[in-house]
């Protein structure tokens with residue numbers, strides 16, 4: 001059978017594409033695009049004339065089944081999304097699942113990814129992190145999701161569109177302590193790239209005071225909860241429980 005390539009494409013700057021990505025996109029039989037019209041300028045820019053087919057969230061199952069048939073016949077297919085790495089808050093998961101269970105070779109061609117770009121430039125710990133994608137749209141569900149992460153000590157990363165980033169910052173402020181660091185990465189790799197280093201308490205007013213912030217794409221990188229230093233001794237509660245346990249043992 002053929003090979004399924006997962007090809008990362010730019011998240012803004014057209015030049016952020018690897019030599020290998022261009023080679024693969026030229027060589028495969030077919031490119032499955034989240035939006036064929038959206039990808040056209042990129043493909044044209046690099047002189048890629050490979051046929052394209054749509055694979056988006058509304059046709060994913062049917063389209064994936066068809067692509068698997070073609071792969072099984074020996075064709076090679078590349079999957080690209082509108083931006084960045086396929087499957088990362090983007091379509092492709094059913095296709096990759098099916099390809100794997102059908103024993104088709106799946107080859108990643110790595111490259112840009114907004115969460116990695118934002119995290120690496122954030123100045124927040126990048127050795128352990130939680131990427132939570134898009135938060136729920138409804139405020140009640142969003143607050144519940146944030147609440148569940150309040151004690152998380154790893155750096156937290158969220159994707160957000162310009163429509164909801166204000167509401168999202170307000171909800172973050174209602175759940176997390178005001179002094180937590182928060183980095184707002186906007187329009188990465190694009191002309192108006194802005195990386196704002198602020199705090200949970202100040203983020204919303206900073207955001208509301210800048211009309212440019214109404215537009216664009218955002219990654220929010222939030223400092224994790226302080227790690228409790230276990231060498232500091234036990235809390236009063238822990239000490240009480242331990243004493244009871246020890247009494248039981250004696």
Ligand code: SAM
Pocket residue numbers: 011012081083084085086087088089090112113114115158159160161185186187188189190217218219
């Ligand atoms: N697959 C993509 C990736 O690898 O990053 C993410 C796709 S997801 C549908 C789109 C979201 O990614 C945006 O709403 C935004 O949160 C984030 N994003 C994508 N490009 C960005 C950029 N240039 N600057 C900041 N955030 C970006």
